[in-house]
Amino acid sequence: MQAVTITQITPPELETLIENSLNKILNSKPQQSINEIIDREELCKRLALSEPTIIRYQKKKKIPFFTIGNSVRYNYPAVIEALESKANKKGGRS
Numbered sequence: 001m002q003a004v005t006i007t008q009i010t011p012p013e014l015e016t017l018i019e020n021s022l023n024k025i026l027n028s029k030p031q032q033s034i035n036e037i038i039d040r041e042e043l044c045k046r047l048a049l050s051e052p053t054i055i056r057y058q059k060k061k062k063i064p065f066f067t068i069g070n071s072v073r074y075n076y077p078a079v080i081e082a083l084e085s086k087a088n089k090k091g092g093r094s
Contacts, residue, residue, distance in 0.1 A: 036076040043074050062086060 009017070044051055057063045058072070063079045065072055 034077065037073050038076050040072055040074070043076070043079065046076065047079075 038046070040051060040054055043049075044054055047054070054063070058065050063074065063082050065074050065079075067073070
């Protein structure tokens with residue numbers, strides 16, 4: 001990172017400088033997946049799988065999950081990533 005010294009700058013120039021810097025940063029880094037926390041019922045719908053299958057995947061640690069009290073929750077992007085990762089390890093099957 002280079003050191004920059006700014007002595008005199010107008011507010012519009014500063015705004016443009018900040019905007020350009022933010023655009024450069026946002027466009028240069030890959031977007032990280034957003035946490036989307038869902039329950040088991042929603043996961044079953046999205047994956048078109050039965051509840052017993054989802055439970056079996058949990059027990060075999062095929063998908064990540066966490067509990068809040070007695071409720072099981074899933075970070076949907078993390079589940080998809082885990083399933084895709086496992087499929088790729090088995091020869092690219094979906």
